[in-house]
Amino acid sequence: xxxxxxxxxxxxxxxxxxxxxxxxxxxxxxxxxxxxxxxxxxxxxxxxxxxxxxxxxxxxxxxxxxxxxxxxxxxxxxxxxxxxxxxxxxxxxxxxxxxxxxxxxxxxxxxxxxxxxxxxxxxxxxxxxxxxxxxxxxxxxxxxxxxxxxxxxxxxxxxxxxxxxxxxxxxxxxxxxxxxxxxxxxxxxxxxxxxxxxxxxxxxxxxxxxxxxxxxxxxxxxxxxxxxxxxxxxxxxxxxxxxxxxxxxxxxxxxxxxxxxxxxxxxxxxxxxxxxxxxxxxxxxxxxxxxxxxxxxxxxxxxxxxxxxxxxxxxxxxxxxxxxxxxxxxxxxxxxxxxxxxxxxxxxxxxxxxxxxxxxxxxxxxxxxxxxxxxxxxxxxxxxxxxxxxxxxxxxxxxxxxxxxxxxxxxxxxxxxxxxxxxxxxxxxxxxxxxxxxxxxxxxxxxxxxxxxxxxxxxxxxxxxxxxxxxxxxxxxxxxxxxxxxxxxxxxxxxxx
Amino acid sequence: xxxxxxxxxxxxxxxxxxxxxxxxxxxxxxxxxxxxxxxxxxxxxxxxxxxxxxxxxxxxxxxxxxxxxxxxxxxxxxxxxxxxxxxxxxxxxxxxxxxxxxxxxxxxxxxxxxxxxxxxxxxxxxxxxxxxxxxxxxxxxxxxxxxxxxxxxxxxxxxxxxxxxxxxxxxxxxxxxxxxxxxxxxxxxxxxxxxxxxxxxxxxxxxxxxxxxxxxxxxxxxxxxxxxxxxxxxxxxxxxxxxxxxxxxxx
Numbered sequence: 001x002x003x004x005x006x007x008x009x010x011x012x013x014x015x016x017x018x019x020x021x022x023x024x025x026x027x028x029x030x031x032x033x034x035x036x037x038x039x040x041x042x043x044x045x046x047x048x049x050x051x052x053x054x055x056x057x058x059x060x061x062x063x064x065x066x067x068x069x070x071x072x073x074x075x076x077x078x079x080x081x082x083x084x085x086x087x088x089x090x091x092x093x094x095x096x097x098x099x100x101x102x103x104x105x106x107x108x109x110x111x112x113x114x115x116x117x118x119x120x121x122x123x124x125x126x127x128x129x130x131x132x133x134x135x136x137x138x139x140x141x142x143x144x145x146x147x148x149x150x151x152x153x154x155x156x157x158x159x160x161x162x163x164x165x166x167x168x169x170x171x172x173x174x175x176x177x178x179x180x181x182x183x184x185x186x187x188x189x190x191x192x193x194x195x196x197x198x199x200x201x202x203x204x205x206x207x208x209x210x211x212x213x214x215x216x217x218x219x220x221x222x223x224x225x226x227x228x229x230x231x232x233x234x235x236x237x238x239x240x241x242x243x244x245x246x247x248x249x250x251x252x253x254x255x256x257x258x259x260x261x262x263x264x265x266x267x268x269x270x271x272x273x274x275x276x277x278x279x280x281x282x283x284x285x286x287x288x289x290x291x292x293x294x295x296x297x298x299x300x301x302x303x304x305x306x307x308x309x310x311x312x313x314x315x316x317x318x319x320x321x322x323x324x325x326x327x328x329x330x331x332x333x334x335x336x337x338x339x340x341x342x343x344x345x346x347x348x349x350x351x352x353x354x355x356x357x358x359x360x361x362x363x364x365x366x367x368x369x370x371x372x373x374x375x376x377x378x379x380x381x382x383x384x385x386x387x388x389x390x391x392x393x394x395x396x397x398x399x400x401x402x403x404x405x406x407x408x409x410x411x412x413x414x415x416x417x418x419x420x421x422x423x424x425x426x427x428x429x430x431x432x433x434x435x436x437x438x439x440x441x442x443x444x445x446x447x448x449x450x451x452x453x454x455x456x457x458x459x460x461x462x463x464x465x466x467x468x469x470x471x472x473x474x475x476x477x478x479x480x481x482x483x484x485x486x487x488x489x490x491x492x493x494x495x496x497x
Numbered sequence: 498x499x500x501x502x503x504x505x506x507x508x509x510x511x512x513x514x515x516x517x518x519x520x521x522x523x524x525x526x527x528x529x530x531x532x533x534x535x536x537x538x539x540x541x542x543x544x545x546x547x548x549x550x551x552x553x554x555x556x557x558x559x560x561x562x563x564x565x566x567x568x569x570x571x572x573x574x575x576x577x578x579x580x581x582x583x584x585x586x587x588x589x590x591x592x593x594x595x596x597x598x599x600x601x602x603x604x605x606x607x608x609x610x611x612x613x614x615x616x617x618x619x620x621x622x623x624x625x626x627x628x629x630x631x632x633x634x635x636x637x638x639x640x641x642x643x644x645x646x647x648x649x650x651x652x653x654x655x656x657x658x659x660x661x662x663x664x665x666x667x668x669x670x671x672x673x674x675x676x677x678x679x680x681x682x683x684x685x686x687x688x689x690x691x692x693x694x695x696x697x698x699x700x701x702x703x704x705x706x707x708x709x710x711x712x713x714x715x716x717x718x719x720x721x722x723x724x725x726x727x728x729x730x731x732x733x734x735x736x737x738x739x740x741x742x743x744x745x746x747x748x
Contacts, residue, residue, distance in 0.1 A: 146678065150642075153638060176672070198701075198707050201635045202636070280525075
């Protein structure tokens with residue numbers, strides 16, 4: 001066997017994962033990826049001597065995950081890059097190189113991913129990084145950030161333009177890096193709920209859900225149906241909140257102030273519903289390993305139902321208005337196109353991938369939580385432009401609101417909200433994936449001989465999608481960048497961790 | 498056309514008419530009410546606190562470190578810690594953020610921020626701020642954006658977020674200040690013409706919060722420059738921010 005077959009929220013023994021040589025492993029995953037698998041995790045784990053590289057591929061139609069590994073002896077400092085064959089690996093290989101110093105030979109662009117604190121080459125400084133240069137008579141550069149004009153997270157964008165037209169955009173990230181991965185393996189893993197919620201505030205529920213499900217699987221904890229339903233409800237609230245925020249920004253960027261304020265005010269109702277449930281507008285403290293901290297009683301359930309029905313009415317109204325306005329459509333349509341083939345090649349995920357026609361949604365492909373009982377269906381659009389990404393947000397919001405209203409009308413009866421902790425299975429690996437507001441979040445944990453977490457790996461959906469934004473603006477005017485950016489609405493801190 | 502009119506009617510009145518008197522949902526975790534007499538020093542609270550904000554020899558909570566997660570309240574066998582929905586938490590001195598059982602919330606609001614005459618004279622009618630996100634989780638950033646939305650609408654008080662530090666009277670820092678952002682943060686401050694103010698928004702900015710022990714931070718900025726206003730919260734509720742500034746401006 002070259003691969004250990006596992007699934008979402010399943011724990012396997014570390015010993016069952018094959019160990020190959022790097023060259024063998026590369027041949028293996030080129031073959032698997034040609035057959036339709038795609039990478040969801042690719043990371044190094046430092047051993048007492050050398051490094052073990054873990055690779056996890058997803059087979060979406062079969063709801064399977066495949067895990068394999070290879071070891072690099074101390075002093076073994078390179079292997080043949082696979083990015084040339086399968087571009088989906090480009091960022092994973094860059095990250096692996098940055099953290100371990102093992103070089104993928106033949107990689108086209110080994111730029112540091114985030115200038116992480118624990119990078120192998122501490123002499124590489126963010127400020128010294130040589131950007132791409134485009135030369136020619138009418139060529140000029142526009143540099144933006146890390147401090148932006150609005151209230152946004154930091155990142156640097158460098159446009160290489162000819163006149164108004166963007167030839168190339170280089171995205172420079174890492175400003176938000178806080179060293180969360182090493183902190184996860186430092187001290188008791190059960191105490192990391194708050195740290196996980198602080199990875200990205202707008203995906204706090206998605207991250208804490210992945211973290212909690214992962215620990216529950218590794219420790220064999222059963223979560224009650226009611227707690228599962230409350231978690232799923234919170235995840236959908238978080239999704240609608242982010243979509244409303246993106247739509248508000250998009251409308252603002254094309255000068256549609258009514259749309260902007262209306263979507264913004266609608267978002268307030270959604271996040272205040274989270275406040276009603278757990279005392280935080282971002283759902284902090286709601287989800288803990290074992291279940292949830294807060295119940296939804298009959299009175300609150302009726303209140304939420306009323307609010308969500310009103311929100312759905314508001315979303316219908318503003319959606320029908322916005323997507324019938326010629327002024328809005330003329331800016332959205334045919335702008336910032338990422339076609340389906342490109343999206344697949346660079347391994348885009350989540351709502352932006354679905355707007356380019358890729359049928360990828362963890363809720364349906366690798367179902368978790370309440371989606372196992374009451375499934376979510378995939379929506380896709382084909383045009384891959386700003387319009388498709390915006391319209392997807394509208395469609396998904398409507399779908400999510402419907403899902404939540406159904407869920408609230410039949411909440412499973414009371415049971416234990418928060419189960420007792422157990423002990424973590426030693427020498428094991430668990431993968432947990434959640435479809436967050438931006439796409440798939442992947443958490444992987446490897447435990448040591450005493451059941452302690454020795455390696456915790458995150459992959460945020462923004463990790464896959466930032467490069468999609470760089471490709472979307474090629475050939476567009478510089479002034480179209482804000483709407484392209486907002487239509488992706490990616491996370492900086494999720495990428496930088 | 499008709500849709501546009503329907504949208505206007507549906508939007509209705511969204512703004513909070515009296516920001517100073519507005520209250521947040523009772524579930525909100527704001528000012529902590531402590532009871533030292535019932536505390537048995539079992540240390541459960543300090544054991545679960547993700548950011549070392551609770552001390553039990555005399556029961557105290559440092560709101561500059563507290564993430565308002567409520568884990569201590571749930572771990573306490575005697576209900577000695579109760580978070581209330583009182584949200585006016587800002588202070589102009591770091592030490593004022595440490596509260597004990599004798600701290601009365603209403604008195605706290607009066608004492609913690611001393612309205613200075615020069616601040617009122619300079620910025621009382623108009624305060625323009627530049628936001629610098631430095632390692633923040635986007636929670637405080639979204640809430641700072643919300644301060645200017647149709648609900649909280651702080652622009653009505655002349656408080657506005659501007660696009661350039663050159664147009665600003667001060668900066669608002671969110672996030673624990675990552676190593677990679679330290680230079681840009683200081684550079685932005687220096688681009689603001691004097692006299693200027695510095696506001697630390699959120700637990701991460703005030704103390705590093707859950708990241709305080711991370712080697713990937715660089716918090717030298719806080720040794721070098723004096724912070725004029727601390728606004729605690731995780732994330733900071735817009736009402737906390739707007740009321741903190743109004744108090745700071747003596748309004």
